Amino acid sequence: MLPFSVFAYCAIDLLSLTIVILGIIVQARIGIGFALLSAPLLFIINENYMPGPILILGFILSLLLFFSEKQSLSLKLVLPALAARFPGSWFGVVILIYLPQWLLGLAIGVSLLFASLLAFIKFSISLNARNLFLAGFFSGFSGTITSIGGPIMALIYQNETPVNTRKALITFFLIGTPTSIFLLVLAGELSQQAFVLSVKMLPGVLIGFLLSRYRLFVVISPSKKIIISLSVFSALIIIGKSLLML
Numbered sequence: 001m002l003p004f005s006v007f008a009y010c011a012i013d014l015l016s017l018t019i020v021i022l023g024i025i026v027q028a029r030i031g032i033g034f035a036l037l038s039a040p041l042l043f044i045i046n047e048n049y050m051p052g053p054i055l056i057l058g059f060i061l062s063l064l065l066f067f068s069e070k071q072s073l074s075l076k077l078v079l080p081a082l083a084a085r086f087p088g089s090w091f092g093v094v095i096l097i098y099l100p101q102w103l104l105g106l107a108i109g110v111s112l113l114f115a116s117l118l119a120f121i122k123f124s125i126s127l128n129a130r131n132l133f134l135a136g137f138f139s140g141f142s143g144t145i146t147s148i149g150g151p152i153m154a155l156i157y158q159n160e161t162p163v164n165t166r167k168a169l170i171t172f173f174l175i176g177t178p179t180s181i182f183l184l185v186l187a188g189e190l191s192q193q194a195f196v197l198s199v200k201m202l203p204g205v206l207i208g209f210l211l212s213r214y215r216l217f218v219v220i221s222p223s224k225k226i227i228i229s230l231s232v233f234s235a236l237i238i239i240g241k242s243l244l245m246l
Contacts, residue, residue, distance in 0.1 A: 006196050016045055016197075017204045024061060024208025034058060035148045040112055040234035044241070047101065050108060052184055052194040054147035057205050059177040064209045066170055073175070077168040080129040081136030081153065085176040088140025093183045096145050105242030108146045112235035115151040116228045125156055132156060136172070144180040 023038025042049035143149025157165040
């Protein structure tokens, strides 16, 4: 049993908690923010935040959004993607086991740059079973290794109505994210420190979600371009930090 002292907050933990709160507020308001903004900053502070704790916190956010909006799961919209999530996540875990820390950081940085690029892309992709399957596989793979699996799924649904897109993404991550977490646990890739970090940052998800309900906090929501610019900046820092480990 872990001593309660490991759950005490230091100055760095409070900084991390603030980053989580701000990322959750932005995510709940404009649909992106946590994975592209908070996750890379947390990784810079402590590499153990990725992928496990970020996936766990993201899953909690999906739960809160699902229950607050009182919507039914839209399995029909995401079934092929969910079917591909497991093999994609399994492949990600296999790669993660053999990935040295510097290469993991490099993969996270490159994935972050790629995700930022996808956020700017406006070309049309057909919403069909094949494309959903491919997107689900790569989302599961990328999400399991780097905890960043949302942009490719958002790209598939970019021509759908906002309501359908939101329902589809919440359903996909609500059902798909536990798959990645479960496989990480089975592979022994969810360390004790990762568990402690998840517990310590959990209040940040709850506080951020509650604050996002108030219009007062709309003013702190940055534009999509600012979030992506900060994401690119964080990615470059992560890549540089990883190359210094060589």
